[in-house]
Amino acid sequence: MYFDNAATTPVDPEVLDAMLPFLREKFGNASSIHFFGQETRAAVDKARQQVAALINARPTEVVFTSGGTEANNLAIRGFVEAIVDTRDVKPHIITSGIEHPSVTNVAEDLEKKGVEVTYLPVYADGIVRIEDVENALREATVLISVMAANNEIGTVQPIAEIGKFVKNLRSTGRKIWFHTDAVQAAGKIMVDVEEIACDLLTISAHKIYAPKGIGALYVRRGTRLHPQSLGGRQERGIRGGTESVPLIAAFGKAAELASQLVETDSKRLGDLRDDFESRIFERFGDAILNGDRTRRLPNISNIAFPGIEGEALLINLDMQGIAVSTGSACSSGSLEPSPVVRALGADDARARSAIRFSFGKQNTADEVDRILEVLPDAVERLRSLSPSKTARSESSAA
Amino acid sequence: MYFDNAATTPVDPEVLDAMLPFLREKFGNASSIHFFGQETRAAVDKARQQVAALINARPTEVVFTSGGTEANNLAIRGFVEAIVDTRDVKPHIITSGIEHPSVTNVAEDLEKKGVEVTYLPVYADGIVRIEDVENALREATVLISVMAANNEIGTVQPIAEIGKFVKNLRSTGRKIWFHTDAVQAAGKIMVDVEEIACDLLTISAHKIYAPKGIGALYVRRGTRLHPQSLGGRQERGIRGGTESVPLIAAFGKAAELASQLVETDSKRLGDLRDDFESRIFERFGDAILNGDRTRRLPNISNIAFPGIEGEALLINLDMQGIAVSTGSACSSGSLEPSPVVRALGADDARARSAIRFSFGKQNTADEVDRILEVLPDAVERLRSLSPSKTARSESSAA
Numbered sequence: 001m002y003f004d005n006a007a008t009t010p011v012d013p014e015v016l017d018a019m020l021p022f023l024r025e026k027f028g029n030a031s032s033i034h035f036f037g038q039e040t041r042a043a044v045d046k047a048r049q050q051v052a053a054l055i056n057a058r059p060t061e062v063v064f065t066s067g068g069t070e071a072n073n074l075a076i077r078g079f080v081e082a083i084v085d086t087r088d089v090k091p092h093i094i095t096s097g098i099e100h101p102s103v104t105n106v107a108e109d110l111e112k113k114g115v116e117v118t119y120l121p122v123y124a125d126g127i128v129r130i131e132d133v134e135n136a137l138r139e140a141t142v143l144i145s146v147m148a149a150n151n152e153i154g155t156v157q158p159i160a161e162i163g164k165f166v167k168n169l170r171s172t173g174r175k176i177w178f179h180t181d182a183v184q185a186a187g188k189i190m191v192d193v194e195e196i197a198c199d200l201l202t203i204s205a206h207k208i209y210a211p212k213g214i215g216a217l218y219v220r221r222g223t224r225l226h227p228q229s230l231g232g233r234q235e236r237g238i239r240g241g242t243e244s245v246p247l248i249a250a251f252g253k254a255a256e257l258a259s260q261l262v263e264t265d266s267k268r269l270g271d272l273r274d275d276f277e278s279r280i281f282e283r284f285g286d287a288i289l290n291g292d293r294t295r296r297l298p299n300i301s302n303i304a305f306p307g308i309e310g311e312a313l314l315i316n317l318d319m320q321g322i323a324v325s326t327g328s329a330c331s332s333g334s335l336e337p338s339p340v341v342r343a344l345g346a347d348d349a350r351a352r353s354a355i356r357f358s359f360g361k362q363n364t365a366d367e368v369d370r371i372l373e374v375l376p377d378a379v380e381r382l383r384s385l386s387p388s389k390t391a392r393s394e395s396s397a398a
Numbered sequence: 399m400y401f402d403n404a405a406t407t408p409v410d411p412e413v414l415d416a417m418l419p420f421l422r423e424k425f426g427n428a429s430s431i432h433f434f435g436q437e438t439r440a441a442v443d444k445a446r447q448q449v450a451a452l453i454n455a456r457p458t459e460v461v462f463t464s465g466g467t468e469a470n471n472l473a474i475r476g477f478v479e480a481i482v483d484t485r486d487v488k489p490h491i492i493t494s495g496i497e498h499p500s501v502t503n504v505a506e507d508l509e510k511k512g513v514e515v516t517y518l519p520v521y522a523d524g525i526v527r528i529e530d531v532e533n534a535l536r537e538a539t540v541l542i543s544v545m546a547a548n549n550e551i552g553t554v555q556p557i558a559e560i561g562k563f564v565k566n567l568r569s570t571g572r573k574i575w576f577h578t579d580a581v582q583a584a585g586k587i588m589v590d591v592e593e594i595a596c597d598l599l600t601i602s603a604h605k606i607y608a609p610k611g612i613g614a615l616y617v618r619r620g621t622r623l624h625p626q627s628l629g630g631r632q633e634r635g636i637r638g639g640t641e642s643v644p645l646i647a648a649f650g651k652a653a654e655l656a657s658q659l660v661e662t663d664s665k666r667l668g669d670l671r672d673d674f675e676s677r678i679f680e681r682f683g684d685a686i687l688n689g690d691r692t693r694r695l696p697n698i699s700n701i702a703f704p705g706i707e708g709e710a711l712l713i714n715l716d717m718q719g720i721a722v723s724t725g726s727a728c729s730s731g732s733l734e735p736s737p738v739v740r741a742l743g744a745d746d747a748r749a750r751s752a753i754r755f756s757f758g759k760q761n762t763a764d765e766v767d768r769i770l771e772v773l774p775d776a777v778e779r780l781r782s783l784s785p786s787k788t789a790r791s792e793s794s795a796a
Contacts, residue, residue, distance in 0.1 A: 002434060008427040008640065016421050023414050023609055029406040033712060034721040036400060066464030066611065069629035069639035102629030102638055109628055206640060211421055213464065213611050213642025228626065230507055231467035231500030232726075240500055241467035242406065242604060244611025247645070314431055323432040328630075 001367050004323045005207075005360030006151055006184060006300055011250070012209035018253035019211070022246035030243045031234065040245040047252025051216055054255040055182070055201060056192040063217045063235045064248055068183040068204035069102040071217035074228045074239065075179045075200040076106045076145055080115060081226035083142050092116040092140040096128050096157070097343045098150050100328070103181055107145075116140065124345050125292040126155035133162055137169075144178050148185035148196075152327050152340040152356055153291030154300030156189065163197030177223060183207055183215075187258030188266055188297045199223045205247070208261075209361070210254035214247035261361060269359045270298030276357065276368045277301050283376050290341050290354055299359040304341070304350045308382040313355055316378045322371055325356045399765050402721045403605075403758030404549055404582060404698055409648070410607035416651035417609070420644035428641045429630065438643040445650025449614050452653040453580070453599060454590040461615045461633045462646055466581040466602035467500040469615035472626045472637065473577045473598040474504045474543055478513055479624035481540050490514040490538040494526050494555070495741045496548050498726070501579055505543075514538065522743050523690040524553035531560055535567075542576050546583035546594075550725050550738040550754055551689030552698030554587065561595030575621060581605055581613075585656035586664055586695045597621045603645070606659075607759070608652035612645035659759060667757045668696030674755065674766045675699050681774050688739050688752055697757040702739070702748045706780040711753055714776045720769055723754045 002010070022043060028036025030044050048059040065071040076093070083091055095107050097119045107117045118136040120128050128146055144166060149156045159180050166178040179200035182191050187208035193201055201218040205211065219225060219238065231240025280303060281287055290302040305313065310326040317324055327338040337351030346354075357371075400408070420441060426434025428442050446457040463469040474491070481489055493505050495517045505515045516534040518526050526544055542564060547554045557578050564576040577598035580589045585606035591599055599616040603609065617623060617636065629638025678701060679685055688700040703711065708724040715722055725736040735749030744752075755769075 004427070004430060004432065004434070007430050007435075008425065010423075010425040011421050019421075023409050023417075025408075027406065027408040028721075029402070029604075029610075032402060032405050032721070032723060033709070034402065034716040034723070035719075036402070036721050037405075066468070066627075066642070067639045070464070070627050072629070073627050100629070102627075105628035105638070204640075206427075211642065211644050212427070212640045213645050229464075229468050229471050229500075230503035231470070231498070240503070241465045242602075242610045244464070244609065244645075246609050247611050247642075311431070318432040321433075323426075323430070323434050325430060325432070 001321060001370060002323045003357045003359065003363065003371065004325045005363075006154075006356060006358035007325055007328070008206045008212060009209045009360050010362060011211055012254060012257060014257060015210050015250045015253045019246040019250035022249050026245070030245055031232065040243075043245055043249045044243050047248045050252035051203070051255040054186060054191070054259050055203065055218055056194055057218050058221070060236075061219055061221060063219055063238050064243065064251070065215045065217055065239060066213055067206070067215040068100070068181070068202050070228075071202040071204070071215045072100065072102040072181055073106055074217050074225060075202060076103060076143065077110065078225035078228050079143055079177065079179070079200065079223070080110055082224040089140050090114045090116060091142040092118070092138045093143040093145065094118045094120065094133060094136045094141060095145045096120045096122060096147065098122050098126065098152075098340045099145070099147055100151055100181055100183070103145055103147070120146070122155070122343050125295070126150060126153050126290070126340070126344050127292055127295060128157050130158050130161045130165065133165060141176055143176070146180060148180045148182040148191060149189065149297045150291070150340060151184045152338060153302040153344075154184070154297035155291045156185070156295045156297060159196050159198065167197045184297060184300075187261055188299055190262055193218055193220070205251040205254055208254045208258040210250045211247055214244060214251045216251070265361045266298045269361070269363070272363060272365060272368055273298060273301050273357075273359055275365070276372070277303070279372050280375070284379065288350065290344060290346070301357040302341070302354055303357070304346070304354045305379050306350065306353055307386050308353050308379060310353055310355050312382050313378060316382065317374065320374050320378070322374060325358075326354060327356060399719060399768060400721045401755045401757065401761065401769065402723045403761075404754060404756035405723055405726070406604045406610060407607045407758050408760060409609055410652060410655060412655060413608050413648045413651045417644040417648035420647050424643070428643055429632065438641075441643055441647045442641050445646045445653075448650035449601070449653045452584060452589070452657050453601065453616055454592055455616050456619070458634075459617055459619060461617055461636050462641065462649070463613045463615055463637060464611055465604070465613040466498070466579070466600050468626075469600040469602070469613045470498065470500040470579055471504055472615050472623060473600060474501065474541065475508065476623035476626050477541055477575065477577070477598065477621075478508055480622040487538050488512045488514060489540040490516070490536045491541040491543065492516045492518065492531060492534045492539060493543045494518045494520060494545065496520050496524065496550075496738045497543070497545055498549055498579055498581070501543055501545070518544070520553075520741050523693070524548060524551050524688070524738070524742050525690055525693060526555050528556050528559045528563065531563060539574055541574070544578060546578045546580040546589060547587065547695045548689070548738060549582045550736060551700040551742075552582070552695035553689045554583070554693050554695065557594050557596065565595045582695060582698075585659055586697055588660055591616055591618070603649040603652055606652045606656040608648045609645055612642060612649045614649070663759045664696045667759070667761070670761060670763060670766055671696060671699050671755075671757055673763070674770070675701070677770050678773070682777065686748065688742060688744070699755040700739070700752055701755070702744070702752045703777050704748065704751055705784050706751050706777060708751055708753050710780050711776060714780065715772065718772050718776070720772060723756075724752060725754060
């Protein structure tokens with residue numbers, strides 16, 4: 001049973017069917033002039049339309065990348081490199097304290113090169129305040145990058161408000177742009193680049209039932225980026241490298257299916273998740289929901305079980321055939337407690353006791369019943385082994 | 399009939415079989431701790447061994463990328479960025495005048511940032527001279543990047559000599575490194591990082607019968623690179639982003655098959671190519687072989703047919719079901735004549751009259767017979783339409 005859909009999702013059989021011709025007879029290089037190239041070029045064009053439709057963009061505004069990480073790097077580093085060529089002042093960017101490492105690590109890398117960065121707080125609910133964005137604004141601010149929804153706790157950020165704020169500034173002649181990492185949001189909630197009013201937006205295929213290794217950056221017309229992968233003329237010169245036609249075709253199909261999913265399956269997943277959570281909190285009165293109960297993706301549930309180590313619970317559940325995670329897969333192996341949960345004001349112990357359950361379209365109510373047969377016993381067993389057992393049971397109502 | 403295998407190759411059915419489980423039931427994120435992650439982690443580890451074996455490297459020295467372009471960018475830009483942190487002097491790099499755009503464009507981009515670059519000549523045979531490498535050396539030289547074999551004309555460069563030269567310099571305490579783009583060479587001729595004595599080496603999967611979207615950079619132990627794609631801890635922190643397990647598994651299988659191919663199929667392809675060429679030159683006494691007849695990959699034949707436009711011949715052949723190219727697919731759509739053929743000392747007319755035939759393991763002697771039934775007529779027809787017809791027939795013996 002797989003409850004780690006925020007780390008990656010299984011490939012939808014329809015998506016696999018859409019890519020198979022490009023792993024068999026339709027193998028041409030999409031840049032080739034001959035027939036073999038023309039048929040794969042057409043497939044890339046079709047997929048670009050499908051991906052654009054998912055986020056209400058124009059196909060020419062979609063740049064395919066090798067995934068969300070590359071897209072976030074291209075958006076932020078590519079944008080700053082294009083800007084510094086035209087300015088004397090060191091640029092300033094505003095981001096949040098709970099971004100994915102592919103945003104945070106780029107921001108920190110840019111800081112070493114003299115770029116100034118403000119990391120906005122998110123408070124106990126895991127949500128950025130628009131007032132904080134406004135207060136962080138400086139004369140030198142050129143970019144705001146705030147994720148659409150967080151990958152560990154699922155909180156949905158006020159990106160439409162930020163987009164409106166940036167748009168208003170631009171209408172007064174300010175040169176400032178807005179990027180949002182929508183890797184977790186796309187396919188789960190409505191993501192519309194016009195509604196968000198963003199200039200750059202990142203999506204990834206393997207979070208929406210397509211294979212790993214493909215993603216895209218939405219680049220609004222007129223937004224200049226310095227290419228990060230220089231080479232051929234692919235992707236209008238913004239991203240060199242032979243197009244991965246099979247993965248692009250798969251991404252296109254997955255985007256098409258995701259557009260439908262947002263309307264149908266998200267409600268079902270939300271109900272499944274809410275049922276799961278209410279039964280957990282009924283059993284464990286001291287369990288803590290990390291993040292905000294309502295302003296949240298429908299598929300993510302991040303819960304701290306005081307007195308246990310999340311990793312021990314993960315391994316215990318894994319031995320019983322249930323896959324969950326302690327945080328983002330990208331940070332696995334890190335000895336540090338989750339910086340996202342820490343950013344909520346949680347201490348190390350609470351951060352270490354967190355487990356992320358993330359639901360996908362293949363999950364069923366029966367699976368939720370089954371995890372609820374296994375999970376409480378596992379939590380109790382680990383608590384009985386914990387040195388802080390006595391202290392905890394005294395303070396707990398459960 | 400597909401004679402454009404230097405642009406891309408069909409996926410070997412064995413390679414497809416190797417990747418399919420990772421597009422179906424084995425879909426975990428290789429960074430996840432649970433069972434789903436462990437089984438894909440094992441697949442990535444296995445593929446890393448297979449790719450390492452193809453080039454006689456250690457598995458820990460293989461960094462998976464989204465392809466040859468990303469690997470070349472990481473090698474050169476990543477190396478220079480790691481170096482500039484530690485030096486006051488602006489670094490100098492040496493490369494050749496016939497590198498792939500993913501090397502040349504990175505070099506030109508670095509020039510804008512103050513890095514000095516020497517582009518070595520290749521003369522009429524399309525081959526770099528070791529003496530020119532030695533003469534280009536400066537106190538500030540930190541990197542030499544010369545491709546193993548050219549993608550348009552197939553010429554094999556003296557990389558083992560360059561490697562020896564760099565190794566000798568290093569033994570005297572000089573801080574200088576050597577990168578080679580072996581995208582076209584790997585799987586066609588022996589590529590051994592110990593024999594070449596390189597520090598960085600680029601390979602790509604879709605040139606050796608695996609899908610597009612995956613490649614690797616060999617990074618010799620102790621070689622420092624500044625990551626170009628910052629994010630999670632994947633690829634030992636050198637390249638963030640969720641591993642594309644299906645493509646990596648495919649690349650591993652293709653590398654395993656390629657190790658065998660070098661020994662068996664390369665001879666067959668060379669014979670096929672040589673037979674093709676001798677029959678072409680017999681018919682067209684004025685046709686010109688671009689590059690060197692012997693120091694060349696076995697699968698590439700680049701021929702100029704004076705008096706025709708290569709692109710017109712390409713389209714003519716395509717209409718008859720035969721796929722060839724005028725140069726690299728990456729430069730398709732460029733109005734400029736091939737810079738590689740120009741670097742041989744050819745004028746624009748000769749550069750524009752060039753056609754690249756590149757053979758693959760699926761090509762047969764029957765296909766060569768068939769192309770020789772079609773090609774000469776196509777060339778004659780185009781020549782009869784050419785305004786320079788009279789001038790040419792007077793100077794031609796054919």
